[in-house]
Amino acid sequence: xxxxxxxxxxxxxxxxxxxxxxxxxxxxxxxxxxxxxxxxxxxxxxxxxxxxxxxxxxxxxxxxxxxxxxxxxxxxxxxxxxxxxxxxxxxxxxxxxxxxxxxxxxxxxxxxxxxxxxxxxxxxxxxxxxxxxxxxxxxxxxxxxxxxxxxxxxxxxxxxxxxxxxxxxxxxxxxxxxxxxxxxxxxxxxxxxxxxxxxxxxxxxxxxxxxxxxxxxxxxxxxxxxxxxxxxxxxxxxxxxxxxxxxxxx
Amino acid sequence: xxxxxxxxxxxxxxxxxxxxxxxxxxxxxxxxxxxxxxxxxxxxxxxxxxxxxxxxxxxxxxxxxxxxxxxxxxxxxxxxxxxxxxxxxxxxxxxxxxxxxxxxxxxxxxxxxxxxxxxxxxxxxxxxxxxxxxxxxxxxxxxxxxxxxxxxxxxxxxxxxxxxxxxxxxxxxxxxxxxxxxxxxxxxxxxxxxxxxxxxxxxxxxxxxxxxxxxxxxxxxxxxxxxxxxxxxxxxxxxxxxxxxxxxxxxxxxxxxxxxxxxxxxxxxxxxxxxxxxxxxxxxxxxxxxxxxxxxxxxxxxxxxxxxxxxxxxxxxxxxxxxxxxxxxxxxxxxxxxxxxxxxxxxxxxxxxxxxxxxxxxxxxxxxxxxxxxxxxxxx
Numbered sequence: 281x282x283x284x285x286x287x288x289x290x291x292x293x294x295x296x297x298x299x300x301x302x303x304x305x306x307x308x309x310x311x312x313x314x315x316x317x318x319x320x321x322x323x324x325x326x327x328x329x330x331x332x333x334x335x336x337x338x339x340x341x342x343x344x345x346x347x348x349x350x351x352x353x354x355x356x357x358x359x360x361x362x363x364x365x366x367x368x369x370x371x372x373x374x375x376x377x378x379x380x381x382x383x384x385x386x387x388x389x390x391x392x393x394x395x396x397x398x399x400x401x402x403x404x405x406x407x408x409x410x411x412x413x414x415x416x417x418x419x420x421x422x423x424x425x426x427x428x429x430x431x432x433x434x435x436x437x438x439x440x441x442x443x444x445x446x447x448x449x450x451x452x453x454x455x456x457x458x459x460x461x462x463x464x465x466x467x468x469x470x471x472x473x474x475x476x477x478x479x480x481x482x483x484x485x486x487x488x489x490x491x492x493x494x495x496x497x498x499x500x501x502x503x504x505x506x507x508x509x510x511x512x513x514x515x516x517x518x519x520x521x522x523x524x525x526x527x528x529x530x
Numbered sequence: 531x532x533x534x535x536x537x538x539x540x541x542x543x544x545x546x547x548x549x550x551x552x553x554x555x556x557x558x559x560x561x562x563x564x565x566x567x568x569x570x571x572x573x574x575x576x577x578x579x580x581x582x583x584x585x586x587x588x589x590x591x592x593x594x595x596x597x598x599x600x601x602x603x604x605x606x607x608x609x610x611x612x613x614x615x616x617x618x619x620x621x622x623x624x625x626x627x628x629x630x631x632x633x634x635x636x637x638x639x640x641x642x643x644x645x646x647x648x649x650x651x652x653x654x655x656x657x658x659x660x661x662x663x664x665x666x667x668x669x670x671x672x673x674x675x676x677x678x679x680x681x682x683x684x685x686x687x688x689x690x691x692x693x694x695x696x697x698x699x700x701x702x703x704x705x706x707x708x709x710x711x712x713x714x715x716x717x718x719x720x721x722x723x724x725x726x727x728x729x730x731x732x733x734x735x736x737x738x739x740x741x742x743x744x745x746x747x748x749x750x751x752x753x754x755x756x757x758x759x760x761x762x763x764x765x766x767x768x769x770x771x772x773x774x775x776x777x778x779x780x781x782x783x784x785x786x787x788x789x790x791x792x793x794x795x796x797x798x799x800x801x802x803x804x805x806x807x808x809x810x811x812x813x814x815x816x817x818x819x820x821x822x823x824x825x826x827x828x829x830x831x832x833x834x835x836x837x838x839x840x841x842x843x844x845x846x847x848x849x850x851x852x853x854x855x856x857x858x859x860x861x862x863x864x865x866x867x868x869x870x871x872x873x874x875x876x877x878x879x880x881x882x883x884x885x886x887x888x889x890x891x892x893x894x895x896x897x898x899x900x901x902x903x904x905x906x907x908x909x910x
Contacts, residue, residue, distance in 0.1 A: 337777060354711035375774040377767040384763050389778045393760055396788045399780075402760035444778065 285351040290482045296345035303330045307506035318483045320493045322501035329486045333454045337369040338362045366449030374437035376428035388410045389444035419443035435466035454484045534706025570732040577739035577807045583843035584800035588793030589828040590839035596789045597769035602694030603824045606669035608816030609797025615811035617661035620719035643710030665802040675796035677787035702817035717812025753836045
């Protein structure tokens with residue numbers, strides 16, 4: 281029996297499997313994330329990277345396996361309960377609320393007033409404002425607070441969504457391709473941002489840009505056909521011949 | 531510098547006070563101008579439209595804000611209306627008034643249908659206090675059950691619209707089929723007094739008109755409060771990115787259920803007041819046609835705007851009245867054409883026309899006013 285409360289790990293994924301009409305997108309997958317670790321998941325298209333994040337955050341229901349976050353069984357929890365347990369998720373395409381201002385986007389992510397009546401009588405007090413301004417500064421959007429999110433550039437939207445997660449202060453942050461579609465300058469800034477925010481929490485990142493991966497990763501997990509192909513330091517996986525064959529080779 | 535900041539300020543001023551100003555204009559029109567100029571008959575019709583407007587505000591909130599197209603608002607309008615009608619009918623069916631029936635003291639339609647005693651679920655409607663609670667509680671509990679059943683299973687979009695529509699059809703069939711208990715297709719008619727106050731006189735109808743007007747503004751203010759709260763912004767967020775809201779730690783279904791129930795409560799208030807204003811309630815205000823009509827009111831007025839639902843209701847009904855007085859058989863076609871025209875040409879309805887065409891012109895005007903006139907001090 282799996283010991284789900286091992287304090288050595290923040291997140292324990294064991295034997296995780298999901299089957300879509302017989303196709304196993306994630307097949308008997310196990311990996312463990314330590315506190316303050318930045319784990320990068322790489323792999324060819326269709327390897328099941330995004331599906332793994334979907335399974336952890338409750339967006340997709342697992343067929344079998346275990347996912348334990350600080351002793352809590354995530355597979356039995358609703359999406360919003362998983363968020364309250366301390367898991368934040370950023371989607372691949374920037375999902376921000378386009379019709380709302382940057383300020384309102386961050387405000388809705390502020391971890392208070394999550395019930396119906398809490399939201400109805402939510403007060404925008406000084407603590408909320410101060411926290412929003414602090415986060416906005418971090419994600420380079422201080423001058424855009426009153427702007428509608430629809431008018432942000434693609435990179436700025438990615439930052440905003442990262443900010444929306446940061447304001448929740450999750451213990452485990454999951455980012456799906458945070459630098460995809462960014463310019464070189466934006467990419468550099470994002471790496472700087474990520475390096476700052478991963479300092480005091482665990483992070484799982486899906487990324488294709490190997491330079492960026494080398495920059496932030498503590499450990500790298502290579503997925504292939506829903507299974508772990510290789511795992512270890514960046515150097516270790518780069519020199520693994522199986523990884524070179526299926527992924528890095530081309 | 532002043533020329534660049536001044537327009538900004540007048541724009542924000544206009545934006546902040548425009549909703550209040552718009553409500554004030556509507557209030558003057560409905561509560562001062564209309565009673566002063568309209569005949570008792572027309573005023574009564576307007577009172578009827580206001581009841582529909584109250585229900586349409588609920589659609590504006592659920593559809594425009596929350597993205598839930600409620601095609602069964604007539605259900606809640608009807609339930610509220612029937613609760614009120616049951617009380618009024620019992621008061622009108624005193625043993626003296628119904629002495630000629632084979633069972634005096636029960637509503638006439640029950641007697642015609644060979645019922646010899648009042649059904650147990652009619653009994654509590656002898657109490658006015660119970661009725662007032664039931665007017666709101668029955669539709670809200672019903673909408674809560676529907677809401678939980680659908681939103682917990684993440685039914686949304688077209689399916690939600692179709693299911694609410696089907697419920698409207700089912701309820702109509704049920705009411706018509708259970709003639710002995712509900713008055714059937716004729717509905718509950720011949721309502722006379724409310725606590726001894728005759729609701730059929732012109733004076734009573736005028737009083738009810740004012741009550742409706744005040745209730746409309748109470749509902750508008752409640753809707754405005756929801757809109758301006760964080761919950762209002764969450765609804766917009768859910769419409770755009772439901773998953774993002776969910777993964778920000780919100781139980782999305784609860785918020786949808788809340789707004790759906792609030793809209794049902796508004797409709798119920800409208801329905802109960804409608805019964806009082808027109809003096810009867812029938813299945814024709816419950817089913818598919820009135821439900822769709824209410825959606826059209828909200829669409830014509832502009833579903834994104836709460837006041838839009840009110841203007842839409844008043845204008846469409848005004849058009850209906852003037853049109854169907856001259857060409858009764860063409861009205862439904864006209865209504866359909868109006869709906870198509872609005873959707874094709876002005877997807878955001880009258881409120882959209884205001885925001886896109888009229889407001890910018892007003893802003894331009896105020897901007898001109900703010901500018902210091904270059905030739906203000908001509909040299910003599």
